[in-house]
Amino acid sequence: MVNIIVVFPKAEDARNIRNILVRSGYRVAAVCTNGSQVLHLADEFGEGIVVCGYKFNDMLYSDLRQDLPRGFEMLLVASGHFLETCPDRDLVRLALPLKITDLVNTLEMMIGGIAKRKRRERQKPRIRSEEDKKLIEDAKRLLMERNHMSEEEAHRYMQKCSMDSGTNLIETAQMIFALMKY
Numbered sequence: 001m002v003n004i005i006v007v008f009p010k011a012e013d014a015r016n017i018r019n020i021l022v023r024s025g026y027r028v029a030a031v032c033t034n035g036s037q038v039l040h041l042a043d044e045f046g047e048g049i050v051v052c053g054y055k056f057n058d059m060l061y062s063d064l065r066q067d068l069p070r071g072f073e074m075l076l077v078a079s080g081h082f083l084e085t086c087p088d089r090d091l092v093r094l095a096l097p098l099k100i101t102d103l104v105n106t107l108e109m110m111i112g113g114i115a116k117r118k119r120r121e122r123q124k125p126r127i128r129s130e131e132d133k134k135l136i137e138d139a140k141r142l143l144m145e146r147n148h149m150s151e152e153e154a155h156r157y158m159q160k161c162s163m164d165s166g167t168n169l170i171e172t173a174q175m176i177f178a179l180m181k182y
């Protein structure tokens with residue numbers, strides 16, 4: 001579930017947006033009236049979407065955007081005139097007066113983008129440190145010596161143990177050392 005933070009300088013506006021989102025099936029994690037509240041919550045949540053106006057009591061949307069953690073995206077809701085002069089062309093924006101369907105469809109698109117980014121990050125091959133590579137090699141060597149396996153057999157054995165136990169190869173190598181000591 002994506003964390004949604006709604007922030008507008010007027011608490012009533014923020015609550016109205018929250019209510020629209022909740023009625024549309026979204027879970028709003030927080031409602032704020034200034035940027036510092038958002039930054040504090042964003043650090044806790046780590047990722048999500050900030051739905052906001054362009055100006056708060058303590059900062060502008062651009063300051064907030066700059067200070068948000070990497071995992072957060074922003075949906076700027078402002079007057080059409082302001083959005084036309086807005087220099088941030090890569091920012092997701094909606095013009096006032098706000099249409100509920102536009103808000104819901106835009107949020108759905110943003111949530112889909114976040115999910116797609118997460119999938120890509122999970123599919124990236126992990127880069128192992130030299131220490132981890134050495135640990136895996138040492139575990140294979142131990143299996144080869146004690147169980148008279150070839151390197152390929154030892155590697156396949158470790159992969160199978162890793163998949164069966166739901167652990168990664170490094171944890172499997174550590175388990176092999178722990179078991180082989182006795």
